[in-house]
Amino acid sequence: MSKVQGGMKCVKYLLFAFNFIFWLSGLLVLAVGLWLRLDPNTVKLLTGDGAPDTFFIAVYILLGAGGLMMVVGFFGCFGAIRESQCLLASFFACLLIIFGAEITAGVFGFLNKEQIAEEIQKFYSDSIADNNINGTAIALIYHKTLNCCGATNFEKNPELCPDQTEDKDCHTAILNFFDEKLFIIGYIGIGIAGVMIIGMIFSMVLCCAIRNSREVI
Numbered sequence: 001m002s003k004v005q006g007g008m009k010c011v012k013y014l015l016f017a018f019n020f021i022f023w024l025s026g027l028l029v030l031a032v033g034l035w036l037r038l039d040p041n042t043v044k045l046l047t048g049d050g051a052p053d054t055f056f057i058a059v060y061i062l063l064g065a066g067g068l069m070m071v072v073g074f075f076g077c078f079g080a081i082r083e084s085q086c087l088l089a090s091f092f093a094c095l096l097i098i099f100g101a102e103i104t105a106g107v108f109g110f111l112n113k114e115q116i117a118e119e120i121q122k123f124y125s126d127s128i129a130d131n132n133i134n135g136t137a138i139a140l141i142y143h144k145t146l147n148c149c150g151a152t153n154f155e156k157n158p159e160l161c162p163d164q165t166e167d168k169d170c171h172t173a174i175l176n177f178f179d180e181k182l183f184i185i186g187y188i189g190i191g192i193a194g195v196m197i198i199g200m201i202f203s204m205v206l207c208c209a210i211r212n213s214r215e216v217i
Contacts (some may be wrong), residue, residue, distance in 0.1 A: 019076035026069025033063035050121035106189040148173040
């Protein structure tokens, strides 16, 4: 027999529906994380000796959050249907931990947004300065992927961008490219945080209702 009656039964099924949506959100976050990690353009730009890995650290955090959300969403569904006070309390604690991690990762990403771009710009500049095969290969990848040539503090080398028709600076192109990627991560994090707050409220309301029903019995 159900431990909760009336309006709390409605909360129970709302929490179940929320957890199913939360599980789907975790799947979406995981998919976006994999897309950012396996995106051919991003992989090309950040592959090579000395390439900065700060951007991929943010992506790995996103992948971890997505996987954890799917696990937590599953147990949240089970806890809501079973009306388990222990599972719901654990669900609330997990949401609180994920919420804190998301906020931390979001603040880290936005505070270090310029640093990430600067590291990649420096990596590109160093590849231009290196007069060797590896440096030339890296520069050519950037020119082809971002459709740019040269940097503000380097004279353009026609040999490195023979097909370049636009007068686009590579430092600006790098900044624009990774700004777009980091904003995707940031907006997803904000959306997840809002959803988790709703989940924490529902889980606590239902958990308290189950405890009160036991006290009455």
